Amino acid sequence: MDNKTLYEQDFYLWIRTTINQLQARQFERVDLENLLEELASMGRSEKRTIKSLLTRLLEHLLKLKYWAAERERNEGHCKGEIRTFRLDILDELKDSPSLKPYLLEIFDECYLSARKNASDRSQLPLDTFPAIPIGSLEQILDEDWFPGGDNLEI
DSSP: OOHHHHHHHOHHHHHHHHHHHHHTTOGGGSOHHHHHHHHHHHHHHHHHHHHHHHHHHHHHHHHHHHOHHHHHHHHHHHHHHHHHHHHHHHHHHHHOGGGHHHHHHHHHHHHHHHHHHHHHHHTOOGGGSOSSOSSOHHHHHOTTOOOOOTTOOO
């Protein structure tokens, strides 16, 4: 069975075979087309992951600050989620420091998505949440930073 067929029929075996071929320096036998596609896909996946984490972090920070009814019932849970998202983002950046500029690039876009998500989930009007980010990227990622304001003692 050739590598291209193997790729389509048994992905895990294709990975093991490709690794073995590379380790044995059998470069002419490597299914280069699919290997390149998989490597590119891995990069896209890393970007999607960090974008999702940043959006969810921003959403929870917005809900914590502006959704008073939920804050009263679930403040501890919300803070725990915020901590988890921050740690997950920092773990991603530790594994791939070159993603830091990407975070800056997508920050405003993630904030706009988080704002809409917070409005949808809280059923509060969109204009409840500020149109501009509630903090800088550095603040958002700081484990000790929370948005200040009305009755929010953190």
